[in-house]
Amino acid sequence: MDDRIGRLRHKHHNIKPRSAAAQDGSNIKLLDCDLGIENHVTNIKSHSAAAQDGSNIKLIECGLDIENHITPEILDEIQNVGNVYRLSAPMGHVDSHAPVSSLVNCLEASHMEEPDIKMNKEMSGQGGAKDHESSKDSSKNVMPTDYFSKEPTCNSNVQKLACTIGDVLIVDDLFAARSVVDKLQGEYRHHVHACDTEVADIDVKKESPVGHGRVICFSIYCGPNTDFGNGKTCIWVDVMDSNAELLGVFKSYFEDPSIKKVWHNYSFDRHVLANHGITPAGLYADTMQLARLWHSGRKGTGGSYSLESLTSDIEAMNGVHKWDRKTLMKKTSMMDLFGTYKIKKDGTQGSIKFIPPVEELQTSEALRDKWICYSAGDALCTWRLWESLHGQLSKRHWIFQDKVQGSMYTFYDKYWRPFGELLVEMEGHGMLVDRPYLAEIEKVACKEREISIQRFRRWVGEHCCYANYINVTSDAQIRQLLFGGFYGVEMCRSFKVPNIDGYIEEGKKAPLKYRSINICGIGKKLPCDLFTSGGLPAVSMQALRNLAGKVSVDYLTADDEEPFIPGEADAILTSAGAQGSQKLDDLHQEDLSAYGQAYSAFGGGHEGKEACRAIAALCEVSAIDTLISGFIQPLQGGDIIGPDNRVHCSLNLNTETGRLSARRPNLQNQPALEKDRYKIRQAFVASSGNSLIVADYGQLELRLLAHLANCKSMLEAFKIGGDFHSRTAMNMYDNVKKAVDRGDVLLEWEPKEGEDVPPAPLLKDVFASERRKAKMLNFSIAYGKTARGLSKDWKVSLKDAQATVDLWYKDRHEVRDWQEMQKMNARSMHCVHTLLGRARHFPRVSGSEFMSGRIERAAINTPVQGSAADVAMLAMLELWRNKELKELGWKLLLQVHDEMILEGPSDNAPYAKDLVVKAMSHPFDGKNILRVDLAVEAKYAKNWYAAK
DNA sequence: GACGACAGCGCC
């Protein structure tokens, strides 16, 4: 216990006499955030006076409507004291789950530097030489709190490194290596060890460290109270070239599970070490994930989660001991240390910096010392960052189920540390991809794409002489063609395009690689109701569909080729059959309502139809294009395919809500079944003798919303089971309910033995539009979608949309109350919490009570999405730890938020599937503590498509 | 040629 606790105790004594005066039963709670002690006080005035006398008390009012208990004058007084925080909740939610307890993290958080108000996305910029995980590591990036960055950059300023060469024990022979390992595994085995590697032969922007990258050196630091000779505390080991065998000496050390190792972005180092046959064990902490837990929203601050960025953030390093902070140095980026300007031909200094290859840094006589300091500094910085975040997270209460379960560091130990280990294993396994299949599919897709392009060009040719030059994947060119002359788009504009047929410009003798063409508007004012954020007419799929209508491109008339539908015969019947009949309708009935807005803009008739068909062809092109360039091609690319023919994406805990994200490639956005016209998911297969189990949660987020809001109607609907959206529709519309009550329609129907036709029509058929709306609302409401947005989507008036929204809330008022409460939390505490007690912090809006709608929507969505992420994580840990599944040979490969994919032997797949379902539906240490059941559906098959 | 902004789109 440090003196901080002592001070707080003292404060607590100050309060006590006053709280004793609290007699009238009013329910105001005082919660000392740092200690979690609750008092009941009524005498607000004396309490606030206590605060004024210099003590640092936080008053929290919770579980009731504060205005009923405190007069405005008193409120003013309290708020003038400073350091007063309050939370109020609507009446009727006194007992609620998150509020009382989950304040604590908010209070901690409110002392932190707030992110910039803009919630702009971090671009996918990649960091230094080795940061596998995205970490903005730009040398241009100067953070507001970065007082180190005032130092001169570049050149040989070794002092500014975290350590000097004199601190570093350089290990480059067997004798030294063995003696160091002896100390690490002997004398210092109980220390916390920070480790870091430097890696060559990898392009972190493209390649996975699984199967790529070679360790050329590594560094270890295990605290200041060590001595590896002559007072040296840092270890740096050269394992390049002739020293490669030294790595083997450290194998037992890295694999020793009893030695507590801290890494910054463990995933990367672990995979690279695995390339050398070393399987690190003893993960004690990953400072990158600690930092995410500490504060999930650093994206907008100008910094991110790179070691450099975190160690230069005074708030992140706040937990470092005082004696250490004096000498605290941030990690300096490679660019600052080793970047040099290119010299142009004329001898002047260029403006582009470049960094020599890491091998050169390590071997160059001039740079080697600096390189060693840099590398050793990484371990040192990681250690200090761990120390700081450990200290800070240890002081934050972890509250789950209204009880303090420990600190947020406890949370890390219990969940995110093992989860981190699990994720790394999953990355290591990867998914097997059937590349020949993809190649086949690509041919067909390209052919279909070409047909649609020709269709479109044929039509364009009637309006523009450069039809063959137009780049159909250029938004700007399409916009120019369709909207030139209207909506603020100039009439004509020139574009630089590849000179495909050798056009020779005036005055030139030979054709140039590029030429410019002049694209003018088609001269008809097309209606436009979608615009980009920049105010220009949108040419997105949605916008083009509005113009084209539902007409589809008919390949048979365009070409003698049969349309290609890959896959099994039964699947063809379901998907192609439906589309086929749609086409026939269009042809035979001449249903003009199928044509979109372009029809009348072109005066109807043949012209109008042709315009619609052409724009539909363009839609087709863009749809096929995204499949080819986004999925089919990259999955075949050598960049991401490992030596084992498997794809090893990286799985990151880098989201605001605690969901996972996947990168290089993103396996979480593979086309879904309905839209997967080429069945890309069939390319993800199990290896020989194995199957995939794909297990899905049913309506996970909605179930959590029902739980969190304690919504009677929703809980009831889930309890009864069946089609949730149909039930929603029934509860929204009286006429639907009556029809159901009368037995005219069925809510849902499970065919029983000997039945093949339902005894009455189904709700989803009879009241299709009602159910569609209900379904849409079910998803939208949790995201905070407004009536305004719905009115746009549904093309109805704001009033009508609002009325429909109100219908949804009719029997779900608890949801509305709960959402209001989350918004209030966000407003007053600047944070909200998930089921497991993780916090998400929101930026303060300076000098104004105004809270942007975006923050409010995030506030109501985060507990839902984040809690679902918590449940998914718990489920994964259950699956991972399940002894039976392990013995049967099943491994987790991928998670797609509410879907788990495992691979294992086909012969026990049916049994394993049941184990998976059981584990997932009871993710809380084998139990389900929620107010709702967790529905899980699972299948097994040889590939991802078939198992869905 | 590299980089970043923008638009757009895939998933849950």
Next chain:
DNA sequence: AAAGGGCGCTGTCGTC
């Protein structure tokens, strides 16, 4: 003024 949360990736185009 805009008004659905959370991601990653690809393409184009302007700029340096």
